[in-house]
Amino acid sequence: MVQGLKSKAAVIGGGPAGCLCAYFLQDKFDVTVFDKNSPLKTLLPTGGGRCNLAHAEYDFRELASNYPRGEKFLYSVFSKFSTADSIEFFEKIGVKTYTQDDMRIFPVSNSSADVRDKFLNSLKQVKFIKEEVLRINIKENNFSVVTNMGAYNADYVIISIGGHAGYDFINKLGHNIVEPRPALVGLKTKEDFSDIAGVSINGILFTHKGVSGPEVYKISSLRARENFPYSLSFSFIDDIDFQSLLNDNPHKSIKNLIGEYVPKSFAQYCLESLNINPDKKCYAIDGKTRDSILNKLKHFEVTVTGTFPDGEVVTSGGVDLKEINSKTMESKLIPDIYFCGEVLDIDGFCGGFNLQNCWSTAFVAAQAVLDKAASF
Numbered sequence: 330m331v332q333g334l335k336s337k338a339a340v341i342g343g344g345p346a347g348c349l350c351a352y353f354l355q356d357k358f359d360v361t362v363f364d365k366n367s368p369l370k371t372l373l374p375t376g377g378g379r380c381n382l383a384h385a386e387y388d389f390r391e392l393a394s395n396y397p398r399g400e401k402f403l404y405s406v407f408s409k410f411s412t413a414d415s416i417e418f419f420e421k422i423g424v425k426t427y428t429q430d431d432m433r434i435f436p437v438s439n440s441s442a443d444v445r446d447k448f449l450n451s452l453k454q455v456k457f458i459k460e461e462v463l464r465i466n467i468k469e470n471n472f473s474v475v476t477n478m479g480a481y482n483a484d485y486v487i488i489s490i491g492g493h494a495g496y497d498f499i500n501k502l503g504h505n506i507v508e509p510r511p512a513l514v515g516l517k518t519k520e521d522f523s524d525i526a527g528v529s530i531n532g533i534l535f536t537h538k539g540v541s542g543p544e545v546y547k548i549s550s551l552r553a554r555e556n557f558p559y560s561l562s563f564s565f566i567d568d569i570d571f572q573s574l575l576n577d578n579p580h581k582s583i584k585n586l587i588g589e590y591v592p593k594s595f596a597q598y599c600l601e602s603l604n605i606n607p608d609k610k611c612y613a614i615d616g617k618t619r620d621s622i623l624n625k626l627k628h629f630e631v632t633v634t635g636t637f638p639d640g641e642v643v644t645s646g647g648v649d650l651k652e653i654n655s656k657t658m659e660s661k662l663i664p665d666i667y668f669c670g671e672v673l674d675i676d677g678f679c680g681g682f683n684l685q686n687c688w689s690t691a692f693v694a695a696q697a698v699l700d701k702a703a704s705f
């Protein structure tokens with residue numbers, strides 16, 4: 330850095346994480362955000378266009394328990410910047426928020442486009458360069474950020490390229506990448522559910538070639554590191570005294586009786602898959618048939634063979650947390666290089682957790698850069 334001039338900070342990736350980091354750095358640094366696309370474009374589809382920007386969990390350990398990857402790492406991160414800080418930041422840039430009954434936090438405008446506009450407006454001192462970063466060269470006293478168009482010097486580099494781009498240049502810096510895999514997605518199954526496509530029970534939606542819906546997204550996250558195929562068992566019925574029900578409804582068809590507990594088309598599908606006539610009367614159901622029906626509804630097995638790119642689609646995997654200092658987000662391998670957001674091996678459930686990871690890790694990285702620069 331030349332005496333009297335501001336240090337240069339290069340933020341690679343202008344998604345939610347990179348932009349929040351740039352926001353906190355802009356007063357003290359000469360900040361450039363490099364993005365091969367338009368900044369904050371990835372914010373637009375969030376929350377179905379409404380931007381579920383955080384989750385109303387104010388205990389940071391509880392908050393961290395919603396991350397199948399990164400829970401312990403996030404303790405120190407969330408102790409520095411958590412849900413209340415995110416809300417405060419958004420208030421400051423003119424985005425008022427509200428909390429839904431399910432604890433998801435949204436902007437009052439219910440518009441991710443509005444959040445994006447206000448966020449971009451708050452980055453007045455940041456320079457944006459629409460180029461793709463290909464490489465970071467480590468020089469004697471600083472870095473050279475090499476793009477598809479040129480090369481730029483930087484004193485500090487913050488990498489926030491998300492989970493959907495290549496990790497090549499990070500690999501070349503010597504960082505280990507935990508193999509990326511999709512999470513919060515629909516699951517392909519060996520079974521064909523064309524006959525019940527569209528049926529939804531307890532957050533599980535049947536599709537032609539698999540299962541989807543909120544419960545399935547959560548399962549896809551919990552089991553994201555498992556190899557295919559794996560089996561799942563769903564329970565679609567609570568504990569019931571099935572024999573008493575059969576006794577009390579002797580002239581009802583078995584399909585109609587079960588159809589009081591699950592959608593009728595699903596009842597029909599289960600009975601047919603067990604080779605039971607759905608119109609059979611309850612009085613004619615013997616003990617063995619009764620147990621097979623109950624077993625099907627309580628342990629509905631599917632074999633998962635892959636994933637579908639629906640849902641939030643976050644990446645499990647990314648930059649290995651063992652190589653990152655959780656107090657600063659600085660690389661343990663290369664001083665003055667920092668990481669934040671989904672590029673890290675951190676991912677959470679649906680509900681605002683993935684954006685919270687971006688806000689929190691971005692703040693911690695920015696604060697650490699500010700502290701380091703102030704110490705010189």
Ligand SMILES: Cc1cc2nc3c(=O)[nH]c(=O)nc-3n(C[C@H](O)[C@H](O)[C@H](O)COP(=O)(O)OP(=O)(O)OC[C@H]3O[C@@H](n4cnc5c(N)ncnc54)[C@H](O)[C@@H]3O)c2cc1C
Binds near residue numbers: 345366460492
């Ligand atoms: C459909 C959908 C809905 C979602 N809804 C929610 C929600 O409501 N709440 C929630 O918490 N989370 C949600 N998520 C997840 C959330 O959007 C992500 O976790 C978040 O965007 C990650 O932010 P990031 O800044 O780390 O990376 P990204 O948002 O992926 O941004 C990375 C940026 O880096 C740029 N880039 C990549 N490589 C390079 C390169 N080599 N050179 C230059 N630029 C580069 C990209 O163009 C991109 O702009 C949703 C995800 C999806 C897909």
